[in-house]
Amino acid sequence: MTHSICLYLAIMAGITYAIRVLPLTLIRRQIRNRFLKSFLYYVPYVTLSVMTYPAILHATQSPLSGAAALAVGIVAAWLGASLFTVSASCCAVVLILELFL
Amino acid sequence: MESKGTGRIMEANQTQPTNQYSRKSLRRKNGRAFLTGMRDGIPIALGYFAVSFSLGIIAKKAGLTPFQGFLASLFTNASAGEYAVFYLIAANATYMEIALITLIANARYMLMSCALSQKLKSDTPTYLRMMLGCTVTDELFGISVARPGALNPFYTYGAFALASPCWAVGTALGIVAGNLLPLRAVSAFGVALYGMFIAIIVPPCRKNHVLAVLIPLCFAASYGASVLPLLSSISSGTRTIILTVAVSAAAAVFFPVNHDEEAES
Numbered sequence: 001m002t003h004s005i006c007l008y009l010a011i012m013a014g015i016t017y018a019i020r021v022l023p024l025t026l027i028r029r030q031i032r033n034r035f036l037k038s039f040l041y042y043v044p045y046v047t048l049s050v051m052t053y054p055a056i057l058h059a060t061q062s063p064l065s066g067a068a069a070l071a072v073g074i075v076a077a078w079l080g081a082s083l084f085t086v087s088a089s090c091c092a093v094v095l096i097l098e099l100f101l
Numbered sequence: 102m103e104s105k106g107t108g109r110i111m112e113a114n115q116t117q118p119t120n121q122y123s124r125k126s127l128r129r130k131n132g133r134a135f136l137t138g139m140r141d142g143i144p145i146a147l148g149y150f151a152v153s154f155s156l157g158i159i160a161k162k163a164g165l166t167p168f169q170g171f172l173a174s175l176f177t178n179a180s181a182g183e184y185a186v187f188y189l190i191a192a193n194a195t196y197m198e199i200a201l202i203t204l205i206a207n208a209r210y211m212l213m214s215c216a217l218s219q220k221l222k223s224d225t226p227t228y229l230r231m232m233l234g235c236t237v238t239d240e241l242f243g244i245s246v247a248r249p250g251a252l253n254p255f256y257t258y259g260a261f262a263l264a265s266p267c268w269a270v271g272t273a274l275g276i277v278a279g280n281l282l283p284l285r286a287v288s289a290f291g292v293a294l295y296g297m298f299i300a301i302i303v304p305p306c307r308k309n310h311v312l313a314v315l316i317p318l319c320f321a322a323s324y325g326a327s328v329l330p331l332l333s334s335i336s337s338g339t340r341t342i343i344l345t346v347a348v349s350a351a352a353a354v355f356f357p358v359n360h361d362e363e364a365e366s
Binding site: 002003006007008009011012016020021023024025027028029030031034037038039040041042043046047048050051052054055056060061065066069073074076077078081083086087088089090091092094095 | 141143144148163164165169172173176177178179182183186190193194195196199200203204207208209210211212213214215216217218219221223227230231233234235237239242243244246284285286288289290291292293294295296297298299300301302303304305306307312315316319320322323324327337340341344345348349350352353354356357358
């Protein structure tokens with residue numbers, strides 16, 4: 001059976017949009033429950049951490065340059081560098097290191 | 102804490118202006134938020150461009166035309182979700198399978214959207230919420246929750262207005278010219294997104310010691326889950342959800358946040 005690529009894409013876009021928009025439109029109030037509030041407070045940090053490591057090691061051609069980018073990024077962010085600076089220094093480290101690796 | 106009644110009236114004045122003057126100042130405020138968002142969206146847009154280029158290479162294998170790739174990325178804006186779907190399209194999967202994989206790979210957006218709903222003023226109108234729904238991606242969500250105080254959705258729209266076209270054009274270009282970009286450049290751009298994540302998760306650790314312990318723990322747990330026999334066989338999107346729910350719930354039980362900490366976030 002052949003499938004229509006356009007229909008595939010429409011299914012993907014429709015479901016993705018529903019996932020994103022439903023909580024935003026349905027949850028109207030500030031949640032008062034302390035557990036839920038705390039849970040939602042931690043979600044962004046946990047989810048971004050989980051997605052960063054170990055994935056950053058596989059994003060580059062060599063895990064070493066990925067690890068170096070992670071270390072440099074953490075130090076730069078800790079020292080208060082902006083979003084753009086942190087991101088750019090990670091890229092620069094990889095670019096330079098992979099000249100040698 | 103101020104009385105509830107006054108707060109509600111003040112909020113109502115901000116989003117439903119009664120006279121010309123306040124409408125104008127509101128528009129100016131939203132415009133400024135939009136521009137700030139565009140500025141913060143620059144690194145995201147660059148990272149998107151590079152990542153979506155490699156996404157385009159996979160889309161080509163699935164048989165998408167550049168225009169289809171452009172539309173797919175413009176309307177879906179999901180990295181892992183699109184990857185998974187393109188792979189399945191290449192394997193001539195059923196519509197049901199596509200629906201399921203989309204649901205699984207993108208379920209984390211539902212958590213993010215829940216968290217984002219708490220950053221909005223409660224009287225934010227529905228159409229603004231529906232527009233904000235288009236913009237929930239890992240990166241745009243990241244910079245949006247990092248805003249101090251309540252989120253002005255126009256900030257996120259600004260970043261989205263820059264980042265989303267880059268994502269879509271990058272996908273189309275990846276389909277057209279798959280292997281033109283040197284590997285080293287792809288490799289370097291590839292960490293741009295992670296650099297942004299780091300810039301979001303690390304600074305709050307200086308003040309919040311729970312986060313300072315929690316984040317390295319997340320790294321360890323995530324690494325563990327990627328190598329442990331049972332967990333590593335699950336897709337990375339599902340692993341992200343399981344870990345996010347488990348770790349956040351545990352943290353919420355053992356270290357519930359008080360009011361001050363939340364005001365800082």
